Amino acid sequence: MANLKELRSRITTVSSTMQITSAMKMVSAAKLNKAQMAITAMRPYADKLTELLQNLSASLDGDSASTYAEQREVNKVLVVAIASNRGLAGAFNNNIVKAVRELYQNEYVGKQVDFTTIGKKVHDVVSKTHIVVANKSEVYDDLTFANVADIAEELMQHFTSGSYDKIVVVYNKFRNAASQDVTTEQFLPIVPVAGNDNVNLDYIFEPSKEEIVEQLIPKSLKTQLYKAIRDSFASEHGARMTAMHKATDNATELRDALKLSYNKARQAAITNEILEIVGGAEALNS
Helix, strand or coil, X not given: CCCHHHHHHHHHHHHHHHHHXXXXXXXXXXXXXXXXXXXXXXXXXXXXXXXXXXXXXXXXXXXCCCHHHCCCCCCEEEEEEECCCCCCCCCHHHHHHHHHHHHHHHHCCCCEEEEEXXXXXXXXXXXXXXXXXXXXXXXXXXXXXHHHHHHHHHHHHHHHCCCCCEEEEEEEEEEEXXXXXXXXXXXXXXXXXXXXXXXXXXXXXXXXXHHHHXXXXXXXXXXXXXXXXXXXXXXXXXXXXXXXXXXXXXXXHHHHHHHHHHHHHHHHHHHHHHHHXXXXXXXXXX
């Protein structure tokens, strides 16, 4: 059993750690509240805009179809991996790394797979074994639609120039504070609408199909990427809050166990001292 000095030192250390994790939990909870409201507010708009985009693309004829919907033989793939700049968020970052590795090893075997990373944690891992054409981790310093739109424009340029035949986005989709779903979405080319129910919708184009395509599709793609990053941002704070909550609970249990051990050791030391005093007194009287 550790001596009293060692136990006191461990109790102090654990108590200090518990204060840190508790503070981090509260900070993450405050940030999560703001991030959750942001993604909850924009998700219906983004989903509806994506649905409209798919229906619009399906309704266009070959002459006016957008280059963003061009289906090619997939030889070159760009994976946009979205994680975070900081750790201490449980398996949040590791789940993204695992997902992109599975894509590379299973779905895109034999193809050229490059990466654009958003988040230092995923960049540090992926850059060791794969080509990273761009690292956009600084977007978290000022997470605005305008900054994300710049990234989306670069991705669209990669596709339209023929640099890549397919672009996919991998991120954590926010469900609640304790749960995030690793999601892989096709960014480009535009995913055709499923089934034929919506393909034959009678759209009235004003002023023209070409202008609608030129303006709506880029805006929808930028919104789609912004939603993915916002989802990941909210998921990060949820994962960190949950991780710090568990860490605080574990530290509390460890501190209580150490205090119990300390009290037992202290009681044993007092008992030994009493026995020594009694033994010495008996020796003097004999």
